[in-house]
Amino acid sequence: MPDGIDRKIIVATQAGLPLVPRPYDALAGRLGIGAEEVKARLARMLDTGTIRRIGAVPNHYALGYTANGMSVWDVADERIDELGEMIGRLSFVTHCYRRPRRLPDWPYNLFAMVHGKTRTEVEGGCAIIRELLGTACRAGDVLYSTRILKKTGLRIQD
Amino acid sequence: MASERAASSLDDALDETDRRIVNALQGGFPLSDEPYREAAEPLGLSEAELLARLKRMLDERALTRFGPMFQIERMGGRFVLAAMQVPEADFDRIAETVNAFPEVAHNYRREHAFNMWFVLATEKPEGIADAIARIEAATGLAVAAFPKEREYFVEMKLDA
Known part of the structure; x- marks a missing residue:
């Protein structure tokens, strides 16, 4: 479990790494600890999975993935894990x-996000999913996103 | 939709070098003294050029962030997907109210009776129920929570 210093590192980096030649030194200066400790703690959080990865988080719209379909399926409980x-x-x-499921409004229990450059591409993907689910699937739908309202990611409070 | 149009015009703003940067740097950023210089080298770029391009892509919002992606569950926290059925006439006002909560990490408008889908991220598991109660009080609308019961696959890397 991350301790108090890890938490400070998370708060200092959750909006991004400093864009300076020596970013870990910059963080260390801000946090009042050594750069070696900053790097060691980031490395440990990577090892334990607290950090999934470090790098660029693209806006998928900007990469041309403008069709974003959340496909949802009502799949028989006894087969859902395998499928x-x-x-x-x-x-x-x-x-x-x-x-x-949230019955009666929402019968779907399997969520698969399909990204594509066009809706046709997403529909093609959903058709493949539908076929693979076969008779275990009672119903499905695709919810396209039409607007990103917010995309900041995790923000824990200082 | 407005933001879709704005974003697709960004598509043209990314040149070949930007795309190589995005593809190469979606993970594995070095934990070294001069990581930008180290990351720039195999791309045939100078440190200054890489920094300038990252800055530009962040300013243009082609990148939402450059840094660590945290998995809050490993810190004892929770991510929960939630949705609301928002009356169309009130959509923008409700979106503003919901987005004002720091616990709301992402929020998308989708075509469905459940037309607003957001992800709540809280540092403590009990923070989710608390955030939902406060969002319901602030909006006067019911929030349906869809906590994950099982994760089959997560891979947010996309080819640029």
């Missing part, structure tokens, strides 16, 4: 989760 693993391996699926 979810399979759908998650498709190259065009960027996230795949099992989530609770």
Whole structure:
């Protein structure tokens, strides 16, 4: 579990790394600890998975992935884990989760995010998913995003 | 939609070098004294050029961030997807209210009766229920929470 100093590093870097030649020195100066310690703690958080990775977080719209479909499926409970693993391996699926149904408004329990450069591309992906789910799937839908309202990521309070 | 148009015009603003940077640097940024110089070298760029391009892409919002991506669950926190059915006439006002919560990490408008989908990120698991209660009080609308029960795959890297 991250300790108080890790938490300070998270607060200092959650909006991004300093864009200066020696960013870890800059962070160290701000936090009042050594640069070696900053790097060692970041390395440990990478090892333990507290940090997934360090690098560029692209705005997928800016990369031309303007069609963003959240495909959702009502899949038989006894088959969802096996099928979810399979759908998650498709190259065009960027996230795949099992989530609770919210009946009667929401019968879907499998969520697979499909990114594409056009809606046609996304529809093609969803057709492949539908076919793989086969008879285990009772219904499905695709919710396209039409506007990013906010995209800041995690912000814990200082 | 306005932001889609704005974003797709950015598509043209990324040149070949920008795309190589985005593809190469979606992970594995070095933990060394001069990481930008180290990352620039295999791309055939100078440190100054890489820094200038990253700055420009951040300013143009082609990149939302450059730095660590945290997995809050590993710190004892939670990410939860949630949705609301917002009356169209009130959409912008409600979006502003919801976005004002620091717990709201992302928020998307989607075509469905559930037309607002956002991700709550809190440092403590109990923070989710608390944030939902406060959002419901502030908006007067019900929030449906869709916590993940199982993660089959997550890979947010995309080819530029």
